[in-house]
Ligand SMILES: NC(=O)c1ccc[n+]([C@@H]2O[C@H](COP(=O)([O-])OP(=O)(O)OC[C@H]3O[C@@H](n4cnc5c(N)ncnc54)[C@H](O)[C@@H]3O)[C@@H](O)[C@H]2O)c1
């Protein structure tokens with residue numbers, strides 16, 4: 199079966215996923231594309247041999263759309279996801295699932311009422327080979343119960359529009375989801391420490407930030423977010439267990455020795471770092487849709503990320519330890 203995909207939002211990641219669906223992934227084709235920028239939709243649709251439609255609702259309702267991919271701006275996600283659920287169509291939504299916890303809960307209610315999972319959220323690190331290998335080690339029990347996780351998330355630089363709350367919502371959200379998944383544990387509190395700020399930043403930005411999380415099981419997680427580190431895109435993660443540790447492997451590249459030094463390049467762009475993970479993520483989504491099942495990060499994971507991010511932003515502004523106050527996970531998402 200070929201899955202016909204309709205895409206809402208033809209910007210940077212939307213166009214990249216359309217390319218992926220058209221040329222990398224097997225078993226899918228893009229049939230319809232929309233964007234509030236109609237010219238952009240027309241260009242991107244033409245490149246994929248698809249139709250450009252005027253609205254997201256038209257895409258969702260189209261007879262030649264079996265499944266929907268939402269890659270518009272975050273505040274527009276909830277409406278499209280709710281529309282797809284109402285139409286009974288599977289939907290892949292780039293993160294965030296929605297920009298408020300209330301909207302995430304509306305999606306959970308709609309999906310639960312529908313009776314089976316339709317939604318997958320775009321937390322692509324769960325599809326990265328290195329993180330998957332880490333999870334296998336943790337799940338095997340080889341390092342004992344995990345006690346601590348140390349994470350580093352560094353970007354070379356960010357534009358002026360990037361503000362202090364985005365260090366949580368845009369950047370650390372990846373670690374928030376990844377750690378919940380790696381440990382199969384829930385984050386119950388958040389705290390943010392604010393070191394001396396780098397000179398290499400726009401004035402309004404608190405950079406770096408150190409985020410401290412506690413899980414329901416008592417593990418402690420620290421995340422260094424440093425988005426103007428200058429030297430490259432650097433993602434690190436180490437889980438420390440009772441009898442050993444496991445560390446995320448660095449992307450491999452040739453080691454060059456010359457002029458009395460040895461070294462290898464540091465990636466500069468997050469798109470390169472996770473390109474393979476995006477491929478696996480979208481392939482697995484298409485395979486699940488074709489098999490009439492759903493897998494991967496769920497609406498519940500989208501809700502949890504939203505609530506934990508909100509608590510973390512409150513922690514940043516108040517300097518306090520903030521309880522995340524997540525609801526109990528419904529059996530539907532067990
Ligand atoms: N998982 C990841 O690593 C990852 C990476 C990048 C972006 N994202 C997420 O993907 C989403 C898109 O990011 P981007 O970088 O491609 O942004 P972008 O600004 O390049 O693209 C967004 C596009 O959506 C369109 N749009 C906005 N509202 C719309 C609506 N209501 N209907 C139709 N089109 C609409 C805009 O015109 C724009 O073309 C964001 O939610 C972002 O957080 C996730």
Ligand SMILES: O[C@H]1[C@H](O)[C@@H](O)[C@H](O)[C@@H](O)[C@H]1O
Pocket residue numbers: 353368369372425468
């Ligand atoms: O939107 C981007 C993206 O999510 C990257 O993966 C992250 O490293 C950046 O900090 C963020 O700004």
